Amino acid sequence: MSFQALVDTSSQVAATSKRTEKTALLAALLAPLSPDDTVVALGLLSGEPRQGRIGVGWSAISNIDAQPSATPTLKIATIDAAIVALAETTGPGSASRRAEQLHALFSAATASEADYLKRFFVGEIRQGALEGILADAIAKAHGVPGTLVRRAAMLSGDLRRAAEAVVRDGRRGLEALGLTVLTGVQPMLASTSTDVAEALAATGPASVEWKLDGARIQVHRSGDEVQIFTRNLNDITSRLPAMVAAVRSLPVASVVLDGETLSIGGDERPETFQETMSRFSQDSPDDRGLRPFFFDILHVDGRDLIDLPLHERLAELERVAGQYRIPAETTGDPAVAATVLEQALSSGHEGVMVKGLDGLYQAGRRGKSWRKVKPVHTLDLVVLGAEWGHGRRSGWLSNLHLGARIDDASGTGSDDFLMVGKTFKGLTDELLRWQTAEFPAKVVSESRGTVSLQPHFIVEIALDGAQSSTTYPGGVALRFARVRRYREDKLLSEVDTINAVRKLLKERPRQESEKNDSSQ
DNA sequence: ACATAAGCATC
DNA sequence: ATCGGAC
DNA sequence: GTCCGATGATGCTTATGT
Numbered sequence: 001m002s003f004q005a006l007v008d009t010s011s012q013v014a015a016t017s018k019r020t021e022k023t024a025l026l027a028a029l030l031a032p033l034s035p036d037d038t039v040v041a042l043g044l045l046s047g048e049p050r051q052g053r054i055g056v057g058w059s060a061i062s063n064i065d066a067q068p069s070a071t072p073t074l075k076i077a078t079i080d081a082a083i084v085a086l087a088e089t090t091g092p093g094s095a096s097r098r099a100e101q102l103h104a105l106f107s108a109a110t111a112s113e114a115d116y117l118k119r120f121f122v123g124e125i126r127q128g129a130l131e132g133i134l135a136d137a138i139a140k141a142h143g144v145p146g147t148l149v150r151r152a153a154m155l156s157g158d159l160r161r162a163a164e165a166v167v168r169d170g171r172r173g174l175e176a177l178g179l180t181v182l183t184g185v186q187p188m189l190a191s192t193s194t195d196v197a198e199a200l201a202a203t204g205p206a207s208v209e210w211k212l213d214g215a216r217i218q219v220h221r222s223g224d225e226v227q228i229f230t231r232n233l234n235d236i237t238s239r240l241p242a243m244v245a246a247v248r249s250l251p252v253a254s255v256v257l258d259g260e261t262l263s264i265g266g267d268e269r270p271e272t273f274q275e276t277m278s279r280f281s282q283d284s285p286d287d288r289g290l291r292p293f294f295f296d297i298l299h300v301d302g303r304d305l306i307d308l309p310l311h312e313r314l315a316e317l318e319r320v321a322g323q324y325r326i327p328a329e330t331t332g333d334p335a336v337a338a339t340v341l342e343q344a345l346s347s348g349h350e351g352v353m354v355k356g357l358d359g360l361y362q363a364g365r366r367g368k369s370w371r372k373v374k375p376v377h378t379l380d381l382v383v384l385g386a387e388w389g390h391g392r393r394s395g396w397l398s399n400l401h402l403g404a405r406i407d408d409a410s411g412t413g414s415d416d417f418l419m420v421g422k423t424f425k426g427l428t429d430e431l432l433r434w435q436t437a438e439f440p441a442k443v444v445s446e447s448r449g450t451v452s453l454q455p456h457f458i459v460e461i462a463l464d465g466a467q468s469s470t471t472y473p474g475g476v477a478l479r480f481a482r483v484r485r486y487r488e489d490k491l492l493s494e495v496d497t498i499n500a501v502r503k504l505l506k507e508r509p510r511q512e513s514e515k516n517d518s519s520q
Numbered sequence: 521a522c523a524t525a526a527g528c529a530t531c
Numbered sequence: 532a533t534c535g536g537a538c
Numbered sequence: 539g540t541c542c543g544a545t546g547a548t549g550c551t552t553a554t555g556t
Contacts, residue, residue: 132540132541132542191539273548274547274549277550278549281549282549282551365540366540391543391544398544398545422546423545424544424545469548471547471548479546479547480546
């Protein structure tokens with residue numbers, strides 16, 4: 001593929017917002033593929049180049065023409081900041097003019113930047129970047145059903161594998177791709193329900209399992225060989241030696257398990273998510289504080305289990321790894337499920353998963369037979385500022401800076417506020433229009449895409465909880481904050497206090513000595 | 521040598 | 532992660 | 539039902555700046 005064709009197509013892909021058009025453009029790119037080709041398909045990523053690093057974004061393209069095509073590989077590259085910036089900053093003009101601009105920028109990139117980009121752009125697809133569209137495009141280009149491409153990609157954990165298979169062997173090659181032990185499978189995801197009754201109504205009789213606040217793990221074992229993957233199929237085997245040993249001791253020759261890992265304290269209660277992440281992310285770790293909890297099994301001793309109903313998989317899981325099973329109860333009764341939820345919460349966990357007993361393991365899908373249920377908190381907070389949005393939100397004030405009220409012991413009502421987080425979620429186009437129209441009247445200053453506002457607008461925020469923070473002045477930050485609605489009926493004195501936010505911090509269990517102290 | 525920022529990961 | 536919008 | 543795009547907080551490792 002020529003550089004020019006690449007630039008032309010990427011510009012077009014960047015310029016259209018219609019999924020079908022993107023698919024068609026990419027399919028045209030992929031159609032002339034032969035097994036000897038190295039082909040570059042373009043994904044378009046969100047975001048803008050980080051300040052001072054724009055030069056990095058461009059040098060990628062200069063290397064693409066030079067890629068050797070020694071092996072019959074379909075290479076899918078994603079063009080990140082380069083194409084976004086190309087579309088947004090160069091304005092109208094011929095593709096060749098844009099190409100010249102790009103070349104000028106490439107030459108300004110340092111050697112390390114170019115090296116980084118080679119790794120990043122060529123031969124790698126960033127997780128989640130337009131994969132659906134790319135899968136459709138690949139299917140279209142080769143005249144096979146999209147579902148086949150997707151299934152192959154999910155089970156082999158990698159769109160590139162599926163693409164290679166169609167290019168080389170057509171439909172038959174796709175159909176031959178399946179679950180392979182020691183190769184990551186895209187994990188099944190869950191949809192959300194507001195309460196256990198709603199979840200059970202959707203699933204029917206279910207396994208109601210504690211939802212633990214840790215990191216997803218997928219464990220493969222074949223003989224003595226063990227591989228552990230994250231949710232995005234990153235290989236973290238070397239970071240978890242104790243877990244590898246535990247898996248080696250299971251009474252099987254080969255197995256694929258799905259679960260969660262987190263840090264559990266001496267009192268058997270979970271540590272904070274931050275603590276878990278600290279242990280989980282360290283490169284030279286002692287992972288003994290990290291415990292595995294498994295909730296599914298995809299393969300055992302030569303048998304794939306993904307197309308068996310959940311209750312049969314759970315029976316296998318119990319047999320193979322019963323000691324590591326996540327706490328769960330099977331029921332169709334909402335009252336029983338509610339009790340399980342209460343137990344999970346009072347034990348310090350996040351909520352429950354409700355999983356239909358007849359459901360199959362739908363790799364990579366947000367299965368309707370898996371529902372997560374977590375309690376939702378709400379707070380009334382004040383808007384301290386807002387940021388101008390990007391992409392489809394450009395021209396609108398989008399991301400809100402949220403403040404909690406400082407408690408006032410004098411009782412006269414304070415109007416001082418501490419920032420506790422930001423959110424852009426939950427805003428409809430109508431709300432974006434509204435706040436973009438209303439906020440300017442209260443602006444006190446503006447700099448670098450952020451406007452500061454007098455405390456005036458009060459907004460109801462839904463959130464999952466709070467976590468300790470070193471970046472915010474009150475020492476707490478919101479977790480997964482989203483806008484519910486504006487509260488024009490509320491007074492500033494009714495804004496929730498910083499202490500109310502702090503109460504949402506996960507409470508650590510008290511030590512025995514403290515319990516004794518407090519009872520005196 | 522040390523401090524800060526970028527980049528990527530988890531949720 | 533979550534959410535709204537587009538398909 | 540799915541996918542995409544726009545962004546949240548935080549921790550660790552590595553690159554860059556002084």
